Amino acid sequence: MSSRSGADLALLLLGSYRNLVDEVVRELATRGYPDARPSHEYAIRAIRAGADSASDLARRLAITKQAAAKTIAALVERGYVTTETDPADIRRKNIRITDHGIGLITESTAIFDEVRARWEVRLGAAELAELERQLAQFVGDSPINLDAPGWAAGQELR
Amino acid sequence: MSSRSGADLALLLLGSYRNLVDEVVRELATRGYPDARPSHEYAIRAIRAGADSASDLARRLAITKQAAAKTIAALVERGYVTTETDPADIRRKNIRITDHGIGLITESTAIFDEVRARWEVRLGAAELAELERQLAQFVGDSPINLDAPGWAAGQELR
DNA sequence: CACTGTAGTCAACCTGGTTGTCTATCTTGG
DNA sequence: CCAAGATAGACAACCAGGTTGACTACAGTG
Numbered sequence: 001m002s003s004r005s006g007a008d009l010a011l012l013l014l015g016s017y018r019n020l021v022d023e024v025v026r027e028l029a030t031r032g033y034p035d036a037r038p039s040h041e042y043a044i045r046a047i048r049a050g051a052d053s054a055s056d057l058a059r060r061l062a063i064t065k066q067a068a069a070k071t072i073a074a075l076v077e078r079g080y081v082t083t084e085t086d087p088a089d090i091r092r093k094n095i096r097i098t099d100h101g102i103g104l105i106t107e108s109t110a111i112f113d114e115v116r117a118r119w120e121v122r123l124g125a126a127e128l129a130e131l132e133r134q135l136a137q138f139v140g141d142s143p144i145n146l147d148a149p150g151w152a153a154g155q156e157l158r
Numbered sequence: 159m160s161s162r163s164g165a166d167l168a169l170l171l172l173g174s175y176r177n178l179v180d181e182v183v184r185e186l187a188t189r190g191y192p193d194a195r196p197s198h199e200y201a202i203r204a205i206r207a208g209a210d211s212a213s214d215l216a217r218r219l220a221i222t223k224q225a226a227a228k229t230i231a232a233l234v235e236r237g238y239v240t241t242e243t244d245p246a247d248i249r250r251k252n253i254r255i256t257d258h259g260i261g262l263i264t265e266s267t268a269i270f271d272e273v274r275a276r277w278e279v280r281l282g283a284a285e286l287a288e289l290e291r292q293l294a295q296f297v298g299d300s301p302i303n304l305d306a307p308g309w310a311a312g313q314e315l316r
Numbered sequence: 317c318a319c320t321g322t323a324g325t326c327a328a329c330c331t332g333g334t335t336g337t338c339t340a341t342c343t344t345g346g
Numbered sequence: 347c348c349a350a351g352a353t354a355g356a357c358a359a360c361c362a363g364g365t366t367g368a369c370t371a372c373a374g375t376g
């Protein structure tokens with residue numbers, strides 16, 4: 001499969017990503033977050049990193065503010081964040097991450113790292129670090145936008 | 159970014175895949191295939207590899223036959239394939255790839271390989287080969303069969 | 317020949333996005 | 347001080363690429 005073809009390389013990259021993320025989502029479900037989707041995690045991380053309004057989140061994730069609003073609605077629905085009108089600018093709705101939301105990214109981070117640690121055992125620490133360094137070269141100058149429809153979404157696990 | 163965090167590793171993998179595929183789609187558009195989507199390429203490759211009916215394609219891509227039928231409809235619409243009723247089994251509709259479809263995967267393969275070659279220049283041939291070998295390990299024990307690109311969906315057989 | 321399995325279709329729905337349009341509210345330059 | 351413009355958010359319609367579920371038509375077999 002690592003057959004020196006560009007198309008195969010694409011499948012290797014996508015397959016690795018999906019393996020990693022599917023595992024995290026599956027494990028999150030068993031740890032009390034059965035309704036968490038990858039996009040939720042990314043969104044909460046962005047909010048925690050400072051995106052405190054829908055427009056802000058939209059810029060951060062490089063998606064439209066309508067899409068960001070939908071994501072926030074999903075997060076509110078699941079109890080990961082709350083919103084309240086900004087007293088200083090009543091157009092804005094400030095986002096606050098709930099304890100449940102904090103729990104989600106805490107667990108999610110831990111699981112991601114656990115899976116990465118297993119990969120490290122298989123590959124060796126130096127090799128995995130090297131792999132990451134190489135991938136970083138490919139991705140280096142592009143912003144972290146997850147804008148193409150469905151790409152961060154993956155499938156519902158069954 | 160290559161910060162030894164599992165979450166970052168996921169973004170590196172996804173980002174690399176997207177960089178690669180976006181480039182291919184962009185370049186394909188300039189070479190006479192402005193409406194080609196990644197899923198079209200994978201579908202035509204699967205058809206060329208032997209999936210000659212909707213149900214067959216569905217099994218190969220590990221998606222539902224309804225989804226496969228939609229994809230085929232899109233391919234027919236764009237002139238990449240044609241379908242005709244199988245004379246020996248009038249339930250089946252045999253898929254045939256048109257010259258336009260052949261052209262698409264020919265160009266697509268070439269572009270994929272061009273981008274891979276550029277990566278090879280940046281990384282070195284041995285390093286890229288090593289990276290592919292490592293990625294193959296991650297997808298290797300996956301329940302998803304990448305040889306018959308089953309990455310696209312969940313793992314349970316239908 | 318009846319039964320079971322398979323090919324394909326229709327319809328409704330989901331997720332995570334997109335445009336385009338609109339109002340309400342801030343902010344700033346003259 | 348205020349009109350003009352920028353910004354925040356919401357609503358509606360839509361798209362891609364999947365999903366379930368229910369269904370018909372046909373094929374192959376015991």
